[in-house]
Amino acid sequence: MSARTTIAVLCCLAALVSGCGQGAGASNASAAAPSPGGDDCCPADAAAAKAPPETPRIETHIPDVVLTDQDGKTHRFYTDLVKDKLVLVNSIYTTCAGTCPMQTTVFAGAQHRLRKRVGKDVTMISITLDPDTDTPEKLKAFAERYNAHEGWYFLTGPKPDVTTVLQAMDLWSADPGDHLPLCSVGNDKTGVWMKVLNLGSPDEIVKKLDAVSKIDPSKAFGH
Secondary structure (H helix, E strand, O other): OOHHHHHHHHHHHHHHHHOOOOOOOOOOOOOOOOOOOHHHHOOOOOOOOOOOOOOOEEOOOOOOOEEEOOOOOEEEHHHHHHOOOEEEEEEEOOOOOOOHHHHHHHHHHHHHHHHHHEOOOEEEEEEEOOOOOOOHHHHHHHHHHOOOOOOEEEEEOOHHHHHHHHHHOOOOOOOHHHOOOEEEEEEOOOOEEEEEEOOOOHHHHHHHHHHHHHOOHHHHOOO
16 A cells, blocks of 8 residues: 555544544535545545545445456346445455455455345445456455355456446545545445445444444435
């Protein structure tokens, strides 16, 4: 991980502690309020940022492009993996020497805590930031290191399609080495999503998923 990304991660950690962004009572779901520290809180060149971490938002358009999982099976991203589900999504790449192993360990712990819900009402998705390198075979080997079970998909595909999905999930970075350790947590039935720092404990991720599942957008956003 580069020094620039390290600084960005520390800034985002500080933002979480100091309350960067609005809470669930935000009145505008389409655009989060700027953070107290301005754009330097989580630099745009480190990762696209439509909303600060832990600011709920409404996601109205999720791409339905076809991507391929670690077993070589193809899936329409929205129709097959997201529709009507609670969803955890992060971005990784198999040659990552930075936060990817830690992020994936956190997801593995969340998978263990969610148990039989994964693959039923919960979908877990890890999307490669380096589709030119990460073939299904490489993602399979990577997934096996973390004991990924059914319902946790490691996705790759044509770079334009992968980029489209990562941008929609607010997890894209032009340089994989500069990506921030964030995951997107969503409830497709209500359209409520939030970004969460993906370096904490698995219990924290599961709590955020449960919190998102209980947010009523008509009350939280005044719609």
